[in-house]
Amino acid sequence: MSGPWxxxxxxxxxxxxxxVGGKGAGLHRLVALGGRVPAGFVVSTAAFxxxxxxxxxxxxxxxxxxxDAPLDVLEQAAERARAxxxxxxxxxxxxxxxxEAYTARIGVDTxxxxxxxxxxxxxxxxxxxxxxxxxxELRGPDAVADAVARCWASLYTARAISYRRRAAVGAGAGAxxxxxxxxxxxxAAGVFMTLNPANGDRSTVVCEAVWGLxxxxxxxEVTPDRFVIDKISGEVVRREIAVKPTRLTxxxxxxxxxxxxxxPDDRERPCLDDAELAALLAVARRVERDAGVPQDGEFAVxxxxxxxxxxxxxxxxxxxxSARAPRSAAPAPGVGxxxxxxxxTLTRSSREDADHGG
Amino acid sequence: MAADRFPSPFDVxxxxxAEGWESMYxxxxxxxPERRELDEQRFWFADRLHHPDVLHPYDEIQxxxxxxxxxxxxxxVFAMPPAFGVDQRIVNGRLYVTPVPAPPEDIAARAxxxxxxxxxxxxxxxxxxxxxxxxxxxxxxEIRAIRFDPLPDLEPEETVYAHTGHSAGFRMIRDFxxxxxxxxxxxxxxxxxxxxxxxxxxxxxxxxxxxFPDISDQSISRMVGGLRVELYRPDDELKRLAKEAQRLGLxxxxxxxxxxxxLFAALREDPAGAEWIxxxxxxxxxxxLINTDPGHPGGYHTYPTWADDPNIPLASVRExxxxxxxxxxxxxxxxxxxxxxxRITAGxxxxxxxxxxxxxxxxxxxxxxxxxxxxxxxxxxxxxxxATFWAKSHELSRALATMGEFDxxxxxxxxxxYEVAEAIYDCVAGWSVGSRPRGAEYWRPIIAxxxxxxxxxxxxxxxxxxxxxxxxxxxxxxxxxxxxxTSTVSEWLRTDTEDGVLRGTAGSPGVVEGPVRVVTHPSxxxxxxxxxxxxxxxxxxAWAPVFARVAATVSDVGxxxxxxxxxxxxxxxxxxxxxGNAVATLRTGQRVRVDGSSGVVTVLEPA
Numbered sequence: 035m036s037g038p039w040x041x042x043x044x045x046x047x048x049x050x051x052x053x054v055g056g057k058g059a060g061l062h063r064l065v066a067l068g069g070r071v072p073a074g075f076v077v078s079t080a081a082f083x084x085x086x087x088x089x090x091x092x093x094x095x096x097x098x099x100x101x102d103a104p105l106d107v108l109e110q111a112a113e114r115a116r117a118x119x120x121x122x123x124x125x126x127x128x129x130x131x132x133x134e135a136y137t138a139r140i141g142v143d144t145x146x147x148x149x150x151x152x153x154x155x156x157x158x159x160x161x162x163x164x165x166x167x168x169x170x171e172l173r174g175p176d177a178v179a180d181a182v183a184r185c186w187a188s189l190y191t192a193r194a195i196s197y198r199r200r201a202a203v204g205a206g207a208g209a210x211x212x213x214x215x216x217x218x219x220x221x222a223a224g225v226f227m228t229l230n231p232a233n234g235d236r237s238t239v240v241c242e243a244v245w246g247l248x249x250x251x252x253x254x255e256v257t258p259d260r261f262v263i264d265k266i267s268g269e270v271v272r273r274e275i276a277v278k279p280t281r282l283t284x285x286x287x288x289x290x291x292x293x294x295x296x297x298p299d300d301r302e303r304p305c306l307d308d309a310e311l312a313a314l315l316a317v318a319r320r321v322e323r324d325a326g327v328p329q330d331g332e333f334a335v336x337x338x339x340x341x342x343x344x345x346x347x348x349x350x351x352x353x354x355x356s357a358r359a360p361r362s363a364a365p366a367p368g369v370g371x372x373x374x375x376x377x378x379t380l381t382r383s384s385r386e387d388a389d390h391g392g
Numbered sequence: 393m394a395a396d397r398f399p400s401p402f403d404v405x406x407x408x409x410a411e412g413w414e415s416m417y418x419x420x421x422x423x424x425p426e427r428r429e430l431d432e433q434r435f436w437f438a439d440r441l442h443h444p445d446v447l448h449p450y451d452e453i454q455x456x457x458x459x460x461x462x463x464x465x466x467x468x469v470f471a472m473p474p475a476f477g478v479d480q481r482i483v484n485g486r487l488y489v490t491p492v493p494a495p496p497e498d499i500a501a502r503a504x505x506x507x508x509x510x511x512x513x514x515x516x517x518x519x520x521x522x523x524x525x526x527x528x529x530x531x532x533x534e535i536r537a538i539r540f541d542p543l544p545d546l547e548p549e550e551t552v553y554a555h556t557g558h559s560a561g562f563r564m565i566r567d568f569x570x571x572x573x574x575x576x577x578x579x580x581x582x583x584x585x586x587x588x589x590x591x592x593x594x595x596x597x598x599x600x601x602x603x604f605p606d607i608s609d610q611s612i613s614r615m616v617g618g619l620r621v622e623l624y625r626p627d628d629e630l631k632r633l634a635k636e637a638q639r640l641g642l643x644x645x646x647x648x649x650x651x652x653x654x655l656f657a658a659l660r661e662d663p664a665g666a667e668w669i670x671x672x673x674x675x676x677x678x679x680x681l682i683n684t685d686p687g688h689p690g691g692y693h694t695y696p697t698w699a700d701d702p703n704i705p706l707a708s709v710r711e712x713x714x715x716x717x718x719x720x721x722x723x724x725x726x727x728x729x730x731x732x733x734x735r736i737t738a739g740x741x742x743x744x745x746x747x748x749x750x751x752x753x754x755x756x757x758x759x760x761x762x763x764x765x766x767x768x769x770x771x772x773x774x775x776x777x778x779a780t781f782w783a784k785s786h787e788l789s790r791a792l793a794t795m796g797e798f799d800x801x802x803x804x805x806x807x808x809x810y811e812v813a814e815a816i817y818d819c820v821a822g823w824s825v826g827s828r829p830r831g832a833e834y835w836r837p838i839i840a841x842x843x844x845x846x847x848x849x850x851x852x853x854x855x856x857x858x859x860x861x862x863x864x865x866x867x868x869x870x871x872x873x874x875x876x877x878t879s880t881v882s883e884w885l886r887t888d889t890e891d892g893v894l895r896g897t898a899g900s901p902g903v904v905e906g907p908v909r910v911v912t913h914p915s916x917x918x919x920x921x922x923x924x925x926x927x928x929x930x931x932x933x934a935w936a937p938v939f940a941r942v943a944a945t946v947s948d949v950g951x952x953x954x955x956x957x958x959x960x961x962x963x964x965x966x967x968x969x970x971x972g973n974a975v976a977t978l979r980t981g982q983r984v985r986v987d988g989s990s991g992v993v994t995v996l997e998p999a
Contacts, residue, residue, distance in 0.1 A: 230606055236743045237604040266739035267611045269901065272989065363603035363748040365595065372592065372754040373511050379595040380473045381503050 039081035055151025055211035074215030133175035223248030246281030313341035409848035561820035589762035634712035684914035690778025708937030875951025875970035896971035899957030
């Protein structure tokens, strides 16, 4: 595979998911839509291919594995594959190009996130949620380059391999791109969905958020605040405010993250205000309209907050409810006119009784 | 801890001092041994929405009007598929009701009839409503034309020269019957359109809820309401009078706190003031014919109209003047409301499956048509007709007291309407023969006893319901109008209620904290301070001015379609409705938090 190794998120070439992976292409689309996305670039699938070079058979240990092999056997094979991959990649000139791009495009001291962007992930139908690696709050060219290599290697975790087998994409993987993006100094962060996953209501945007970085929420370690926003009226129809004693935040001076206490007054306070929710609603609607199908995504609100501080970190098609038709408004099948709707409504409980009575 | 049933209506004790209360009400309105087997199996709830207080014997007529008319139109005229009428009983002076379901095996056949009959109305709704307005306005003219004066010593000459052929005494007997019958007839018309209207509105509501489970009631109502309906006219007239006051340079004089009588007398002294007073008086008929009952307007004879107590509309005019002085607009933003209505309707429609959109369009169109009636009929019937009925009843009571049939006019309202007919006959017979009616001496002990009973009954706290609760309450009108749901009833049955927490129906979203202001009579509305949390039995359109001042509203009765909920949604302020006992529990001055999204009121500090 040929082509540039490093592609800016705003570069038209970043529209091609085969080149920049699912996450990269999604971010490019957000940039193109005018969404507020942290600046960054993608290390392309061509870069991945170049780093592996010719004649290195990373997948050799996996070949011939019994699909029902015990997990530890699978894990040992995966580790061998990762070791081969890392060794090869670290000696390749591709990582030098990554170091250079980080320094030139982002800044030698700027904190970044490095996220896997596999080809085929984040497509409607298979979410690959959390199957590949993400590294937060990195600083310095070497740390970034190392994280990129680890992202490549995360194609060959036992978890990712068995996921690909279940999703029938094959044990091996085509290609992996990696996104390197400025880190938002998150006052609050979270996820949203342009429908209510509890009931499939497409008139709502449901948002969950926590103080600080969103990772503990995404990995399910903490209970977030939950907001249900009406897409049409903009009204926040429900707020469930959780007690949030801790937050994940950047360390003061180094790379990496640390768990910190939330100030007592903030623990039971909503971590997003109405203006921030309105900004999130507006961008979520724009993304959904553009995609034509319900979306879910991640966002962060940069310190010190406010509607202009809402950044999108990624969006992708929602995979569960989108596969079904929207909820029906008709009170009974075959209802057409208003009168037939009235009749169906007025006779509903007797119909249901009859149904239950069998 | 929860009990599994409410007390049996046959086990409700008579409050001390109220022995013999049954004589105040018609026998058919009482629980009796003949219907015991049936009535003990039914679930009865206190109809505090329409009748939050003890009924005067005369006012029982109000209940009868809707008891019969609602029942007949649901059961016999339109064959409403799931619902017959709403049965009524009086216990210790309070009205209890129970919706009567149609037998399940009849529902399919009833649905077929309903489709034809209601379908006829839906197809011609606007034309039928025009016709309806004509019928009701004719009844209003009829009832306004009735006059009750003390009978003359000698008939006027025209009785002779115009060959009238009957006497003033006969006419008093006849006109009381007419007064009652005209009101009854109007109530037929009231239910001619109301429940089929609600059925269409409920259908739209249900469709939105099904497709969008998270949609707020406010969003659904916004798709349907916001039309230019005449119900808003009285309030618009007050706004107009405020602007007129400004134009005439009277704003500062009116803005003070003198009572209406003193202020109006002073204003009459100069040309500008006199012009404004003349405008006020022209406007008052009919636009100030607005009942001020805390609850269903016109339910009692005891509450004044705006016209009776000009201090109530004057408080609104003062509020509007204050807002005009602040430079805020007081006009109803009708165009914006309509544009917003169309915008959100299109927004939700777009989210529906293609296949559903035609049904959605047809149903929202019908819901909008019927909603005009649902809003406006309140002005014509609950306000104009009932206000006139009570005014004529007061006129009659004054005439009878003047003639010595009663010691004072108010006595008449302690008699049942059949007894009033008897009193009239007694009075007329005495007048006719130039003799002496039994009159006041006969009624005096009866009325004295009933006044004592009435006082004893008012001190009684009625249980919210009687009898065994149904497993689920899904009868649409009960849920929609009374705000009574399965969860309300289980809340009523709870014996371990949380201290300092009141639960009701989430009437209008939002969270607000503020000091409580308990208002049980419209005369207290002038005490309300900006930022207060209004706590009341219920509200009516007559209370409109107060909504511009308060931060939130909590009511004892009402559901999502109650006046309180509708108006608060319109003003974008939180409301918790149907709490059952906010008035009895909360004290003026206490700080509370009102969460109109979850329907919870929390006491933050004692008064």
